[in-house]
Amino acid sequence: MxxxxxxxxxxxxxxxxxxxxxxxxxxxxxxxxxxxxxxxxxxxxxxxxxxxxxxxxxxxxxxxxxxxxxxxxxxxxxxxxxxxxxxxxxxxxxxxxxxxxxxxxxxxxxxxxxxxxxxxxxxxxxxxxxxxxxxxxxxxxxxxxxxxxxxxxxxxxxxxxxxxxxxxxxxxxxxxxxxxxxxxxxxxxxxxxxxxxxxxxxDDEGTPLVKLADPEKFKEASKRFSKTLQDHPVTGQGLPTYGTAVLVNIINEAGGLPTRNFTYGQFDGHEKISGETIHDTIVARGGKPKHGCHPGCVIQCSQIYNDADGKYLTSGFEYETIWGIGAGCCIDDLDDVATADSVMDDIGVDSIETAVMFGVAMEAGILPFGDGKGMIRMMREEIGKGTPLGRVLGGGTANVGRIYGMTRVPVVKGQGIPAYDPRSIKGIGVTYATSPMGADHTSGYSITTNILNVGGHADPLKKEGQVALSRNLQIATAAVDSTGMCIFIAFPGLDIPDCLAALVDMINARFGIELTMDDVTNLGKTILKMERQFNIAAGFGKEHDRLPEFFSLEPISPHNVVWDFTGEELDAFWDF
Amino acid sequence: MQTETVQITVKLFASFRAGRFVEAKQTCVPGTRIADIISRLEIAPKDIGMIMLDNRHAEPEQPLHAGARLSLFPLLGGG
CATH class of the missing domain: 3.60.9.10 (Aldehyde ferredoxin oxidoreductase, N-terminal domain)
Structure with a gap:
């Protein structure tokens, strides 16, 4: 029990x-x-x-x-x-x-x-x-x-x-x-x-298999669910082949790849750190382009990346890390990016927050943009050893921005903004502003519909429909995050109706219950509202559901657009 | 009489690069649509996930202008 x-x-x-x-x-x-x-x-x-x-x-x-x-x-x-x-x-x-x-x-x-x-x-x-x-x-x-x-x-x-x-x-x-x-x-x-x-x-040695209320029904639903993951081109082919870093070139092409601490929307060195280049490098060096982060994963978007001598360097080498260390800090040496990824795993720091923080640190003049070796040294010798500078850097993006008197500090509720510029991909900006987690792309991944044409298309440069898109995705994500499922099931989930139906059938067969899709949606709504209630009691009001001012003042190339949502428009997110 | 032509740049991504190219100049007659270039490159329309024309999402029926930058992607995702 x-x-x-x-x-x-x-x-x-x-x-x-x-x-x-x-x-x-x-x-x-x-x-x-x-x-x-x-x-x-x-x-x-x-x-x-x-x-x-x-x-x-x-x-x-x-x-x-x-x-x-x-x-x-x-x-x-x-x-x-x-x-x-x-x-x-x-x-x-x-x-x-x-x-x-x-x-x-x-x-x-x-x-x-x-x-x-x-x-x-x-x-x-x-x-x-x-x-x-x-x-x-x-x-x-x-x-x-x-x-x-x-x-x-x-x-x-x-x-x-x-x-x-x-x-x-x-x-x-x-x-x-x-x-x-x-x-x-x-x-x-x-x-x-x-x-x-x-x-x-x-240690789970000697434990029985997880009990299922209806093993036959579970098996049937599980088979249908797996088929949707294998049939969808993103989870069945794209992610296993190129990993999440395939987004480097896509987001660069869309003009939403935050570069040089969110100063530009495209990075000259994008091809050198792209999913395509990573794939070819992994294959040439005898690594594995395909790897599961947990037992039983059929998507296998992870990989094993070897160094130039064919020795293991890193794995779980994800788009957001590669973007942040690469474009965000103007580092186009893929082995430096991979080494930084490994060092961050070793000293135990969030690779998104650390990368966004270094973008601000570089603009503050603590080290030059593009200095991959200097960044790796600072990770090991300053942050890892807890020197006074390491403690400043270790406090995160907002901390470094405050201490060095910077204004271009990309955070919401103190958390660094990842990998997609909200000025040119507006749906993700709504998620960054409103998520109870602070700036978190996974909590309502509107890149699907804004950029990737999964679940339809909403023009990333226009405001229309973005609040509703982010709301629906955040509700669905809160529910999916409760199942133990990888969020990438959202790709087939948005395009193949049987994916989420099979998911609900599996939950019902596991526990012997009769949930409907509406019950699952309501679970997502309940979770989001409960999280927001905690935040309100912790002192966070609607004025914290905003992006930093510089996004409204500084147009970003190549589209030369600013963040233009009003507070009232963002507050409508919570009308559900 | 010479036929008027325009030059465009085509960029291919992920699996579309295999046996083709990463980036190439293409010459076409005025009024050529994106779908015509897709067909010329022998890419099946059902394999197209995203089309971007000058960094904006585009549809196959859109015509190409001189100097256009056309990017073609299979259906991909990540994050």
Whole structure:
């Protein structure tokens, strides 16, 4: 039977309890946001005793459903001050589901300055004081934990940035090849660091298969669902071949590739860092253009990127990272971008926030635009070692902008704006402004309809229809984020009706319930409104649902457009 | 009498590059539509995901002007 595990770091105790009935139908983001809303005082300090860090697998995680192995983490964010949910692949979610662990809730703060780990297996959960892991990067830490518990162990961990409670810090999730996926956004690594937990190890050895209420119905729905992922050209061919970085050339061509800290909409070096070039480089160097971030993924958009000598350099090399380090900072040396990606995984920082922050740092004159080697050195030697400059950089984009007196500071609710310029792709701007998470492209990915002609087309340069588009996508995403599904199922979901019908059928067959599509939509609405309510109580009003002023003042090339939504138009987002 | 022609630039992306080119100048007569270029390149219309003309989304029936920059993409996604 599913249970909730609470680890109280104030008195170093562990308790397991039944799942309250109000939480029974929830998973992933729906569950983390519900628990944070119910139990975390909105006005608490994110790094203080009253914040809680919640991990939850999705409703379908652990089953044979394709691409269902995402793990959600939620807390009050030290970067934004808002509620936060971040999700990632890796092996931990599936293991939690096999252990019938519906949620893991980390509470309180230890009184001693020791470091701790938590080990979870079929016998329960235990807290251990740690003496050999302080100061380790994530890759060395994975070696230590695997030596202790075996190669199969699932790991959630922080690098040096998390130990130092930097707002850039993420939580690393071990993937099937002992490499790293990331619960990236919002500084959740700093929350784990504040609770002085260096890692959580998970062992699902000896657990039974996840129970299904109607195995035959599940099998049939699961087959239909997988077929839609394989039939759609984006999830079936485009993503597995070129990875997410195929967007570099597309967004550049559309004039929405933020370049030189959001000064231009196109980057001269785009071809050198494009998905096409990455694909050819990976093949020439004996890497793998296709790779799954979690077991059971059929989309396989990840990859293994080797260096010029054919040795492993990085994986999970995503568009937003490549954009930010590349175009955002004017670095066109692909190996420098890949090295930066690996270093960010190792020290444990969000690659989007870090890249956006470096764009501002370069404009501030801390290092020159285009200086890839200098950036990598600063990541390792300043941020990774916590020097005074490293602490400034580690505070994130808004922090660097404030300290250096900059005005072109691309953040919403304190979180760096990713990869798509809102002046020339207006639908994503509505998402950045209104998402309860701060600037987060995944929370309402209007690039689908604005740029990619998936789910129809809405002209990215016009305001018409963009608020409704973002609203519908944010509602649907909040629901999908609760299932454990990768958000890329949205591509077939928008074009092939049976995709979402099969998804609902799988949930019903898993739990023996009778949800309709309307129920799922209502779940998305409920989650969004609950998250917004937390933010309002934390001091965020409609005046925070805005983009920075410079987007309205500085036209961006090649379309020479500005951000032109009024506050009233944006506020209409919440009319549902 | 010489037939008047115009020059355009065509850019191809992802799988469309295989056996073709990345970027090339193309000569055509005035009034040539985007669909004519797609046909000339032996790309099946059903494989077209996005068309951009001078950095804006475009339709196959649109005519090409001198100096146009035409970009053709298969159906792709990411993020």
């Amino acid at each position: 599913d249970k909730i595990c609470r680890v109280n770091m104030s008195d170093l105790t562990v308790t397991f309890g039944d799942v309250p009935s109000a939480w029974a139908g929830l998973g992933g983001r729906g569950l983390t946001s519900t628990i944070v809303s119910a139990e975390v005082p909105p006005d608490c300090h994110p790094l203080g005793v009253n914040n809680k860090l919640v991990f939850a697998p999705g409703l379908l995680t652990g089953t044979a459903a394709a691409s269902s192995g995402r793990l959600s983490a939620g807390a009050k964010s030290p970067l934004t001050g808002t509620i936060k949910e971040s999700n990632a692949g890796g092996t931990a979610a599936r293991m939690m589901a096999r252990l019938e662990l519906k949620a893991l809730i980390l509470e309180g703060l230890p009184k001693e300055k020791a470091w701790y780990s938590i080990h979870i297996n079929k016998n329960g959960a235990t807290i251990h004081e740690e003496h050999e892991v302080e100061g380790l990067g994530n890759f060395a830490l994975i070696d230590v934990v695997e030596a202790r518990f075996g190669k199969r162990v699932g790991i959630l961990s922080i690098g040096q940035a998390g130990e130092m409670r930097m707002s850039l810090a993420n939580i690393s999730v071990k993937d099937p090849d002992s490499k790293i996926r990331s619960l990236g956004r919002g500084g959740l690594g700093a929350v784990l660091g504040s609770k002085r937990i260096k890692f959580i190890s998970i």
